[in-house]
Amino acid sequence: MNLLLLGSRRALPGVRYLSTQVSDPFAGLSIQPVKRPDTAAYFTRKPKFYDLLSAISNLARQHPLPRPNAANYKRGKWVPRAELQAKLGIKISPREHELLVRRLSDVSNLRISDAGERETVELYLNQFRRGYVHAETVAKDETGATRVVEKTVGKKSNNGRRGFQDHLGRWHAFGRRKEAMAFAWVVPVDRPTTAAEDAPAEPKPADPVVAQAPVDLELDPDVPNAPEPVPEPIKDIDNVPATAHQPLGDVLVNGKPLAEYFFHGTDRDSVLFPFQVANKVGHYNVFLKVSGGGRTGQAEACQLAVARALYMSDRKAHVPVREAGLLRTDGRAVERKKTGKPKARKSYTWVKR
Numbered sequence: 001m002n003l004l005l006l007g008s009r010r011a012l013p014g015v016r017y018l019s020t021q022v023s024d025p026f027a028g029l030s031i032q033p034v035k036r037p038d039t040a041a042y043f044t045r046k047p048k049f050y051d052l053l054s055a056i057s058n059l060a061r062q063h064p065l066p067r068p069n070a071a072n073y074k075r076g077k078w079v080p081r082a083e084l085q086a087k088l089g090i091k092i093s094p095r096e097h098e099l100l101v102r103r104l105s106d107v108s109n110l111r112i113s114d115a116g117e118r119e120t121v122e123l124y125l126n127q128f129r130r131g132y133v134h135a136e137t138v139a140k141d142e143t144g145a146t147r148v149v150e151k152t153v154g155k156k157s158n159n160g161r162r163g164f165q166d167h168l169g170r171w172h173a174f175g176r177r178k179e180a181m182a183f184a185w186v187v188p189v190d191r192p193t194t195a196a197e198d199a200p201a202e203p204k205p206a207d208p209v210v211a212q213a214p215v216d217l218e219l220d221p222d223v224p225n226a227p228e229p230v231p232e233p234i235k236d237i238d239n240v241p242a243t244a245h246q247p248l249g250d251v252l253v254n255g256k257p258l259a260e261y262f263f264h265g266t267d268r269d270s271v272l273f274p275f276q277v278a279n280k281v282g283h284y285n286v287f288l289k290v291s292g293g294g295r296t297g298q299a300e301a302c303q304l305a306v307a308r309a310l311y312m313s314d315r316k317a318h319v320p321v322r323e324a325g326l327l328r329t330d331g332r333a334v335e336r337k338k339t340g341k342p343k344a345r346k347s348y349t350w351v352k353r
Contacts, residue, residue: 048088049096056103059121063110078104079128104128163312171313175304178333180293184305186313187285189249249282253302254289267299274307274326278318284310304329 037043041050079087081097092100108125112118126132163173171186251271253261262268271288275281286306290298307326311318321327335344342348 046090046092046096048090049092049100052088053100053103056100056107059124060103060106060110063112077130079130084128163308165312171309173305173308173312175301175306175308175329177300177304177330178293178297180297180301181291182298182301182305183289184302184309185287186306186309187287188283188313189285249285251286252288262295262299264295267295270299271302271306273303274310274321277320277324277326278310279320280310280318300330 039047039051039054041047041054044050078101081092081094084097084100085092104125107121110121112121163171166172166185169187173184173186175182175184251258253271258268258271262271272281275284288302288305290302292298293301303326307321311321311327337344
């Protein structure tokens with residue numbers, strides 16, 4: 001039996017050495033060597049996400065960071081998790097999205113002295129801002145040659161929390177309090193005419209009397225003395241036009257009048273408080289949809305939604321609404337019950353035995 005020994009060894013008696021050359025066992029096979037990965041994130045579970053996180057972290061290390069401030073971490077100004085998942089094509093957990101938002105907030109607050117570098121960083125961050133779309137346009141320079149210009153275009157989205165105007169001309173907003181949620185639609189109404197407009201006009205010469213057929217005053221609404229038809233209550237809020245002629249200052253909550261839905265006067269006053277502050281009682285028709293929580297929580301959620309919609313309809317005229325603090329969300333809620341205790345903090349009487 002022949003024995004192949006590799007390398008330089010001391011000669012042994014009784015052993016015959018055949019060759020010192022090493023043969024490649026994969027020479028006859030079609031196997032190509034694997035290239036070295038570009039980044040270490042190749043060995044992680046989500047290479048795209050960790051490459052992105054590493055690139056943002058490298059930007060933060062190159063410049064001095066400001067003093068930590070919790071107010072700088074605003075999740076609302078960055079791209080939401082669902083949209084980021086669709087862009088990267090991977091699944092991102094809420095914890096990973098929060099980590100990415102913190103890194104983006106750190107980079108956006110960097111103190112960059114160079115104006116050109118600062119502009120480059122802002123253009124890089126714009127692709128992660130909420131409501132921004134990256135576009136490419138073709139332009140011509142002085143010589144007439146075409147060149148590609150990349151720019152970031154701002155896109156305003158309908159944010160129901162702050163309020164916006166829908167396609168029917170209604171001001172729409174959202175409010176929350178405890179476990180209650182409310183959606184408000186505010187529609188301006190025509191104000192009644194003034195006393196000068198209601199004054200009787202000068203009498204005109206009478207026209208010759210012409211014989212006409214008798215008219216039933218109770219059935220013909222075109223006759224001035226006929227009773228006005230009573231408008232039917234609107235239950236489908238989504239189909240209410242902006243010029244809906246409801247009774248002046250009407251407020252409907254889930255298709256019911258305000259006094260019928262909220263029994264307590266304090267809850268009704270809470271809903272109408274933004275109009276009292278802005279001195280616009282009776283100037284708008286309000287349609288509300290509420291769900292969850294109790295009556296008090298629903299009333300305060302309606303107050304926040306109405307205040308936001310009213311403020312967005314005319315910001316300059318409704319400055320008192322903002323100064324009164326009606327646009328702030330009250331985040332207080334009932335503290336959860338603890339295990340081993342009858343309530344959140346109440347304890348049982350201690351007994352030794």
